[in-house]
Amino acid sequence: MSLHEVNPSIKAFAIVISILILSLFFDPITPLVTILWSLTLTFLFGRVSFKKWLLLFAPFLFIALIYVWTTMLFPRLQEGDTVLWQWGFLTLTAEGFQRGVSLGLRVLSFATLSIMFTLTTKPTDFLLSLMQQCKLPPKLAYGIMAGYLFLPVIKEEFQTLQNAHRVRGVARAKTIPEKVQQLKRYVIPLLAGAIRKAERTALAMESKGFTGEKNRIFYREITVSRIDWLFFILMISAVILSAFISWKLGYLQFYNREL
């Protein structure tokens, strides 16, 4: 059993619902347990390289740390808060500390769930599944697919453009008006190139008889089986269980506009 084989639409649905449930609560334990659960899943059943995972996770960790830091040190002081430490205008309260940690872990729980999806789902599979299970119009789905294939090309084009302008002797832009001028110089050829490529691809797709018609017979059928729903139930139960554990430990709190 591998996460790659789970139906992409159901996987996405399970993760969206899990995130929605998580956002009802605001305590450190619920997201923490969920994080541990999704990490276990990702690395036991996802065949995910740790390096790749870390690369995606690092930015979220950074954001989370900043959140924790600011919420901890600049808390909204309320009557009856326990002050742990005070220095000048900086005040650390027990309540502020808990809020900060809750917020950080909340961000990280959303991140680990989303990364689990991204690293175990092929974009083509996801789009095929969205068309087959969720009735996404083929016009949109294949459009997204073609656009996705363009991204590396546009990046390459941008680098070539920079080099081409260096050769022409365009000095590196320093002031703001210069930068605006430079942006204009880049945008026109990039857009012209992108539009032309898009037109060509569209024409090629039409030449193969693509009309955007909704009833298609798909070469690769993305199926839904009982295992997919089992995964769904498992995911939701795990989040609810996390909340239950938190409640048992006496931490559970509903979200009440703390932010």
Added chain:
Amino acid sequence: MSPFEPQIKANGLGFSYEDSNIFTGLTFSIEKNQSVLLLGPSGSGKSTLAYCLNKLYPEAVDGELKGSLTFEGQTLDDFKPGELNQKIGIVFQDPESQFCMLTVEEEVAFGLENFHVPRSQMEAKINTALEMVGLLAEKRTTIHTMSGGQKQKLALACVLALQPEVIILDEPTANLDPLSSTELVETIARLNKEHPFTLIVIEHKLNDWIELIDRCLVLDSSGGILFDGSPEQCFGEFAPYLQKEGIWLPKVVEVGMTAKSAGLFKGERLPLCNDELLSGLENTAAFFKKEIKTITKKDSILEVNSISARGYLKNINLRIQQGELTALVGANGSGKTTLSKCLAGLYPLTQGEIHFKGLPLSKWREKDLFQALGYVFQNPEHQFITDSVYEEITFGMEDKSRVTALLEKMGLEKHAGAHPFSLSQGQKRRLSVATMLVHEQDLLILDEPTFGQDANTAYEIMRVLDEKNGAVFMITHDMELVDQYADTVHVLDKGEIIFTGTPESLWEKHEVVNRARLKLPFRKQLQNEIVRREIHVAT
């Protein structure tokens, strides 16, 4: 449909787009299983016409179609959207922008899905189509990892899977190296023999196609029909007119023309194949007398000492000599563009050093470097930085007295006020070369300067480069250019230089030519043919 009805029939066909006529009043018909070569100067609407035939146009653009067009006796309006595309397939020029799926089998399946082929039959159809073009082993390969030649074969397989009656090829070999081009043409010729279909070919490089074609349809620059008839008549009698329109000729015709004007060819019409050329030549020895360029030992302007870069180029050594034209050749993906960018200091090196005019590239100030060294990119649009042709040329120029002369030299004097992006493909290319001649750079590096150009522009560019003082270094797939203009040629294969020498000595090295997916130039092929015959006669 009556048995005498042609498969495709156009009557007074015209197409206009944004108030300008692309072509008007075209009347022609195409019989079933005919192979038609569609010729015309750039901008004459060849591709537009092809897209009209299978109803991609005018739907896809805001254009207006006039006149009548029928397929098997039925007017095109009667076909439902997409319906005609199963009967008329098309392979486009650019291998990079005609796919929308990730893997080979998915891409072939895409067409089948569009036509509601039952899933149980898809696998077999995909396999058959891939087998036909020799790509069955690549069934699960990711498309973007394949070579240009493979991609074009895949595009052909996608079309073949739908079992069309007509196949249109819109410059299918434009982006391919010489050997891949020949292979693609051979594949098409073989398939056409096994399962006859109507073939409509738009192409610049005609050498390989000429034997496959049984009819030529030529458009002129104003969008009318210049010629419609047999290839023998088209090239044999009308070649000078075609040449005047800037239409590429098969090399054998071109050579025949030169021979005829020199009084060496006595055939009634110009030759279409080597046999005809050779039997019409009076004195083969006189014809092949090639001027041997006197090579004097010159100073090198750029020296590359065992550089490695980008994780691909390995231990490259080369020298560019003052006043020489150096060519860099090799297969698609052999690293030619990467190497040329390293020479211009645009890519960092992981190892080794490049000296330009005796100074390491790293020691040059960027501004000074690019006044002494020019680089013309493959896509001219990348290099345009101003809003008019005039400003484009005067950018960074102190002495503006030479502008007019330069504009005239490049045939751009009438367009001085135009926006660079509004120029035609040929004009854009000439402008991008002109901007690099401004500082009279000592070394000019060009990445496929004649790519996609009509015969006249290509000739003009090569003439300018040939006359230019200082050294020229260019990447090309065109062995005729190498044979005709280059003093030295370097062959790149998988990131390594495997040959350096004169073109003449390269043609003798068959293993290098094959390994780097090159081809012999026409002159050399012909010489070999003569030698073979003499041996044959002698035995």
